[in-house]
Amino acid sequence: MDIIDQLVGTIEAPAKPRRFVFVLLEDFTMLCFSAAVESLRIANRMSGRELYTWTLMSENGTPVRCSAGIEFVVEDELIEVLRDDTVMVCGGVSIKSASSKKIVNWLRRESRRGPLMAGLCTAGYTLAKAGLLDGKRATIHWENQDSFIEEFEDVELTKSVFVVDGNRITTAGGTSSIDLMLKLIAQDHGEDLANAVADQLIYSSIRTDQDTQRLSIPTRIGVR
Numbered sequence: 001m002d003i004i005d006q007l008v009g010t011i012e013a014p015a016k017p018r019r020f021v022f023v024l025l026e027d028f029t030m031l032c033f034s035a036a037v038e039s040l041r042i043a044n045r046m047s048g049r050e051l052y053t054w055t056l057m058s059e060n061g062t063p064v065r066c067s068a069g070i071e072f073v074v075e076d077e078l079i080e081v082l083r084d085d086t087v088m089v090c091g092g093v094s095i096k097s098a099s100s101k102k103i104v105n106w107l108r109r110e111s112r113r114g115p116l117m118a119g120l121c122t123a124g125y126t127l128a129k130a131g132l133l134d135g136k137r138a139t140i141h142w143e144n145q146d147s148f149i150e151e152f153e154d155v156e157l158t159k160s161v162f163v164v165d166g167n168r169i170t171t172a173g174g175t176s177s178i179d180l181m182l183k184l185i186a187q188d189h190g191e192d193l194a195n196a197v198a199d200q201l202i203y204s205s206i207r208t209d210q211d212t213q214r215l216s217i218p219t220r221i222g223v224r
Contacts, residue, residue: 010192011047011048011049011051011189011190011193012049013049013050013051014049014051016084017050017051017052017053018051018052018053018084018086018188019052019053019054019055019082019084019085019086020036020037020040020052020053020054020055020085020086020087020088021054021055021057021081021085021086021087021088022036022037022054022055022056022057022088022090023057023058023078023087023088023089023090023103024056024057024058024064024066024072024074024090025058025059025064025089025090025091025092025095025098025099025103025123025126026059026064026065026092026094026097026098027065027066027067027092027093027094027098028064028066028067028090028091028092028098028121028123029066029067029090029091029092029093029120029121029122029173029174030066030067030068030070031173031174031175031177032090032091032092032120032121032171032173032174032176032177033066033090033120033177035174035175035177035178035181036088036120036177036178036180036181037054038201039177039178039181039182039185039197039201040052040054040181042197042200042201043185043189043193043197045200046193046196046197046200047189047193051188051189055075055076056072056073056074056075056076057074057075057076057077057078057079058074058077058078059077059078059100059102059103060077061074061076061077062074066092067092067093067094078102078103078106080110080113081110081113081115082113082115083113083114083115084115085115085116086115086116086117086118086184087107087110087115087116087117087118088117088118088120089103089107089117089118089119089120089123089126089127090120090121090123091119091120091121091122091123091124091125091126092121092122093122095122095123095125095126095144096125098126099125099126099129103126104126104129104130105130107126107127107130107132108130108131108132111130111132114167115167116167116168116169117132117167117168117169118168118169118170118171118180119138119140119169119170119171120171120173120177121140121141121171121172121173121174122140122141122144122173123170124138124139124140124148124170124171125140125144125148127168127170128148128151128152128155132168133152133154133155133168133170134152134154134155135154135155135156136155136156136165136166136168137155137156137157137158137163137165138155138156138157138158138163138165138168138170139157139158139159139160139161139162139163139170139171139172140157140170140172140173141172141173142159142172145157145159159172160172160209161176161179161207161209162176162179162180162183162209163209164180164183164209175203176207178198178201178203179206179207179208181197182194182197182198182203182206183208183209185197194206
């Protein structure tokens with residue numbers, strides 16, 4: 001019996017699948033997005049249930065180009081979300097210009113409905129620009145740390161791979177999306193499913209919010 005057979009039947013189908021709303025900003029990092037959505041897809045497959053659904057949005061409902069030059073077609077422009085939705089804003093290399101007034105105002109308005117809101121990679125900047133991280137712990141890609149600290153004094157910035165503070169989430173980018181999604185999957189449906197997803201991703205070292213973004217000096221130079 002393989003791992004799929006073992007999990008199917010042990011996980012109850014939710015009354016309503018948890019929906020993730022991915023907001024793709026111009027020049028977003030493809031890895032942070034694909035790592036997140038693939039984790040959800042694999043969770044559905046491994047459980048034999050529709051545990052998660054997702055939809056893609058952009059500022060105007062038009063296709064968005066990621067930093068690798070690949071264009072993504074989305075389903076919607078910035079529309080209303082539901083309280084039970086999880087909103088994930090995907091940022092990248094041009095985060096300041098991508099964090100338009102329209103995006104920021106939409107985040108402020110929709111946050112009043114109470115959904116869980118996340119900034120993947122550099123999109124922690126966008127959430128901070130909207131004032132959604134004031135008084136919160138957060139993280140952002142290490143390249144953006146110094147400028148972020150200067151601009152947002154009311155945010156407690158960390159060097160963690162991801163941070164969950166109440167209904168606000170931030171990640172440092174790259175594969176940290178996997179770590180975050182595994183945590184959410186474990187919370188929703190248990191450690192066994194999260195571990196099965198990690199195995200399918202060939203992801204053998206799951207990190208927590210206590211892990212930092214960059215290698216230590218001894219590790220970098222190969223000294224134990």
